Amino acid sequence: MKLAWLLAFVASLSLLRVPTVAQLAGALALLIVIGACGRLPLPNLLIRAALVVPVVGLFSLIVYLSGDHVRAWAILSKTYLSALAVLLVASTTPLASILEAARWYRVPAMLVEVTQLLHRYSFVLSSHAQQLRIAFGSRGGRAGRESFQASAGIIAVLFSRTYERATLIHRAMLGRGFDGTMPAGKLAQIRMADVFLILGGVACSIAVHLL
Amino acid sequence: MHIPDNFLATPVWATLDAIAMPAVALVSRRARAGTDTSKLPLLGVMGAFVFAAQMINFPVGAGTSGHLVGGTLLACLLGPEAAALVVTSILIVQALVFQDGGVLALGANIFNMALCGVLAGYLPFAWLRRTKWKYHAVFLGGLCSVFVSGLLALAELTLSGIRMPPALLMISGLLFLVNAVLEGAITTVVVRSIERMNPALAGDAPEAHRRPVRSFTGAVALASLVLTSFGILIASTAPDGLEQLGMKMGLHWNNSPVLDSPLASYQIQALGATWLSKAAAGLLGLAAIYTVCVLGGHVLARARRTYTS
Numbered sequence: 193m194k195l196a197w198l199l200a201f202v203a204s205l206s207l208l209r210v211p212t213v214a215q216l217a218g219a220l221a222l223l224i225v226i227g228a229c230g231r232l233p234l235p236n237l238l239i240r241a242a243l244v245v246p247v248v249g250l251f252s253l254i255v256y257l258s259g260d261h262v263r264a265w266a267i268l269s270k271t272y273l274s275a276l277a278v279l280l281v282a283s284t285t286p287l288a289s290i291l292e293a294a295r296w297y298r299v300p301a302m303l304v305e306v307t308q309l310l311h312r313y314s315f316v317l318s319s320h321a322q323q324l325r326i327a328f329g330s331r332g333g334r335a336g337r338e339s340f341q342a343s344a345g346i347i348a349v350l351f352s353r354t355y356e357r358a359t360l361i362h363r364a365m366l367g368r369g370f371d372g373t374m375p376a377g378k379l380a381q382i383r384m385a386d387v388f389l390i391l392g393g394v395a396c397s398i399a400v401h402l403l
Numbered sequence: 404m405h406i407p408d409n410f411l412a413t414p415v416w417a418t419l420d421a422i423a424m425p426a427v428a429l430v431s432r433r434a435r436a437g438t439d440t441s442k443l444p445l446l447g448v449m450g451a452f453v454f455a456a457q458m459i460n461f462p463v464g465a466g467t468s469g470h471l472v473g474g475t476l477l478a479c480l481l482g483p484e485a486a487a488l489v490v491t492s493i494l495i496v497q498a499l500v501f502q503d504g505g506v507l508a509l510g511a512n513i514f515n516m517a518l519c520g521v522l523a524g525y526l527p528f529a530w531l532r533r534t535k536w537k538y539h540a541v542f543l544g545g546l547c548s549v550f551v552s553g554l555l556a557l558a559e560l561t562l563s564g565i566r567m568p569p570a571l572l573m574i575s576g577l578l579f580l581v582n583a584v585l586e587g588a589i590t591t592v593v594v595r596s597i598e599r600m601n602p603a604l605a606g607d608a609p610e611a612h613r614r615p616v617r618s619f620t621g622a623v624a625l626a627s628l629v630l631t632s633f634g635i636l637i638a639s640t641a642p643d644g645l646e647q648l649g650m651k652m653g654l655h656w657n658n659s660p661v662l663d664s665p666l667a668s669y670q671i672q673a674l675g676a677t678w679l680s681k682a683a684a685g686l687l688g689l690a691a692i693y694t695v696c697v698l699g700g701h702v703l704a705r706a707r708r709t710y711t712s
Contacts, residue, residue: 198506199506199507202408202409202507205409206408206409206413206507243502244502247407248407248410255565255566258566258567260566266409267409267410267565270408270409271407271408271505273409274408274409274507275407275502278498278499278502281499282499282502287496287499287500300428300431300432302434302435303427306443306446306447306450306488307496309443309446309447310450310451310454310489310493311496313447313448313451314450314451314454314455316451317451317455318455318458321456325459340461343459344461344596345596347471348596348600350452350455350456351456351593352597354449354451354452354455358448361448362443362445365444
């Protein structure tokens with residue numbers, strides 16, 4: 193349901209060709225209310241959503257300098273609000289639940305399973321890569337021509353260990369009854385209150401157009 | 404380049420989402436058919452490997468460094484379908500967890516990087532993997548993968564009405580080219596290192612199914628036929644730069660050609676300057692080019708077989 197709301201909200205924003213200040217303020221207010229209801233640290237969220245500004249700001253500046261001031265402002269503000277909406281959903285929903293919901297929406301099972309495993313092991317392997325970098329530095333490694341080769345060597349070592357880990361993971365999965373497809377997790381039961389809440393959120397997202 | 408939400412115009416992102424969804428379903432089905440169940444953890448963990456590998460910096464001089472993108476590396480090691488699936492997973496996690504790339508723009512990012520980028524990276528490797536040009540092919544694949552993805556992103560931004568001055572477009576293209584060369588170099592060095600460490604790991608990549616290359620070839624052929632037949636209706640009739648310069652300088656080089664061709668000026672002379680004449684001339688030219696390419700390919704393939712036998 194949260195995915196449906198997120199897609200509806202971002203699509204609604206996208207359809208605002210020339211958003212007025214009232215419409216943008218209404219959308220921001222909706223997100224702040226949702227964040228407050230979820231008891232999230234709003235200042236942190238607002239700052240974190242601004243991570244898109246450097247990239248988007250450059251293109252907004254290009255559009256601004258080409259003479260289309262309204263479009264430049266629209267790109268910057270709508271992109272920020274979209275990033276904030278995604279952040280709200282990501283902060284209140286584990287990725288595993290989002291992927292289970294995606295499975296319910298008939299996203300290919302293989303894609304869901306690969307994404308689950310990717311998310312599960314990305315932090316493990318990232319810390320492993322960090323350790324290899326520190327080991328390289330502590331052995332006198334520094335920037336230069338040789339370190340280009342050395343970096344490739346680090347990746348090769350990481351790849352080799354990743355391959356071995358994949359074999360161990362497969363054996364562990366077999367030991368836990370893996371039969372070729374990962375078992376689907378249980379989705380939380382949807383209550384009427386959830387339905388009204390999400391429908392209300394979708395309605396508010398559409399109502400922004402009326403401001 | 405990860406495109407955020409509300410960057411692209413609604414028709415552009417909606418079209419790309421509509422293209423990406425069935426394409427991803429097709430790639431998933433082919434990846435499942437082409438790999439056994441023991442490879443499922445490998446695919447997931449390879450995606451995590453690419454994440455981790457992007458943390459390793461490669462110094463490129465002048466105090467800057469680059470990092471591996473990984474599409475071509477995955478294609479060389481896992482095959483194109485599995486690589487496209489893994490890159491799609493990476494893009495989904497990046498969009499939902501790291502806010503790198505939009506949610507509605509996922510279709511555009513998947514189209515650019517997971518589908519076109521991986522295919523552009525894999526094709527040179529597929530054609531030259533069993534020749535002495537293998538590592539050149541890996542380099543070319545890495546270069547094409549990043550360059551094609553970047554150009555597609557630029558094209559989508561232009562289609563969405565973001566007007567960039569020509570100088571800025573040139574600079575953006577050059578930056579993509581520099582990144583593409585870097586990706587080619589890094590991918591080549593990494594593949595060599597992996598092969599040196601354990602040749603069996605690098606040689607594990609399955610041969611691509613013939614069908615994806617045939618489907619791609621069929622799609623390109625169809626697009627060529629459509630463009631040749633109907634592109635004339637929307638083509639500009641204004642003279643090109645060289646012709647305009649010639650006109651300003653008073654040159655008339657078309658008046659006395661050395662060879663007379665029945666298809667001169669891209670039309671069948673006997674039919675006059677009608678749509679049918681131009682379309683027919685275009686199709687005949689297309690057939691001629693195709694014949695030359697096929698014959699040339701046979702000659703090259705025979706030469707390659709002679710070399711490897």
